[in-house]
Amino acid sequence: DIQMTQSPSSLSASVGDRVSITCRASQSISRFLNWYQQKPGKAPKLLISAASSLQSGVPSRFSGSGSGTDFTLIISSLQPEDFATYYCQQSYSNYFTFGGGTKVEI
């Protein structure tokens, strides 16, 4: 199975900061990489698909990049509503594994 490793597992940041989260796959997954945001007590929300395609309604301060095994989610200017946990997910194989998550805290 493909393993997904996110780093860091948590980070502290301030409003207005640029935040970068990394996701690494245990083998090449081309660009079959999605990013989700989850707030406490809520279901996850899709932010980005195919490594860099921003979903409708998602603010442009979110961006994704990468291919193969290494991917990055960037929040260009952190807003109060962005404090949440972020997960990457591969959809290259039939086993849609998630990364361990990155909690973005104040």
Add this chain to the structure above:
Amino acid sequence: EVQLVESGGGLVQPGGSLRLSCAASGFTFSSYWMHWVRQAPGKGLVWVSRINSDGSSISYADSVKGRFTISRDNAKNTLYLQMNSLRAEDTSLYYCVRERSIVGADLFDFWGQGTLVTVSS
């Protein structure tokens, strides 16, 4: 409006069984692949199982293979997860999730609110 509503969770003893259901509405259920994803309290997301649109292709995570069975009834717009031989480590919130496939991506675009399964004596 797309809605996925899970039910069937609860407290069960180790070794017991539960059947989760997910009632889908607001879209053509029979056209979509569906998944179950779980999340233990305070932990991350874990993919559990998926089923294709007509039920002919199924996959499971290694941790549940042989114990869990995913199925669907397209006439009733309902997804199921039969969980047998439950263990303490199966304690989680179980989400029903819709998969959407587009060129170059398979993604989870709608999630239910989850149903909590607690395995404890």
